[in-house]
Amino acid sequence: IVLTQSPGTVSVSPGETATLSCRASRRISGDYVAWYQQRAGHAPRLLIYSASIRAPGIPDRFRGAASGTDFILNVTSLEPEDFATYFCQQYGSSPVFGQGAKVDIK
């Protein structure tokens, strides 16, 4: 399975919403998709798993959704610390990550 994230970069103003897409090359059983945030110089941080379940401690402005082979991460009311790179991942038997999408300040 190949995961393609789009757009590669999205420019958003603080307080607005960023919508990130992750398209799988084929159906992912169980919607086993996770989303991570990675700030520059830091390790990835789990945001979402099973396509739409927030990890412990993740604020509700992070929302994941799935529709077929398309997975969406919405980040609403963007805070300064949300400007980062986001990765999707499918975690079936052969885990694969998307190439990443950067959210930067408009």
Add this chain to the structure above:
Amino acid sequence: EVFLVESGGGSVEPGKSLRLSCTVSGFTFSSYWMHWVRQTPRQGLEWVSRINKDGSSETHADAVKGRFTISRDNAKNTLFLHMTDLTADDTAVYYCARALWPASFFFDHWGQGVPVTVSS
């Protein structure tokens, strides 16, 4: 608070070996499957290896199978990655990571990463 701290990285020549360590605290290490994930600017994030709770079972990505070994010492709360026959393609930042669910491949806690450079 959960902490994972990698060590053992550095520069090594092609064909040589290196062992990474990951010392953890803040949780019951022996209750979790553990993984190594690596990252390069070109290839992005790539899952490398995993090990089950008691160390009796390990799984590796095809790219490292036969060259890398993952192990753990539950008494010392430490995870290892023994890398042999290293090539330039193994150059990356290596992260240890904890699996949220047993036998799963998604990770709720990561170390800060340790760089490995393979170059002559």
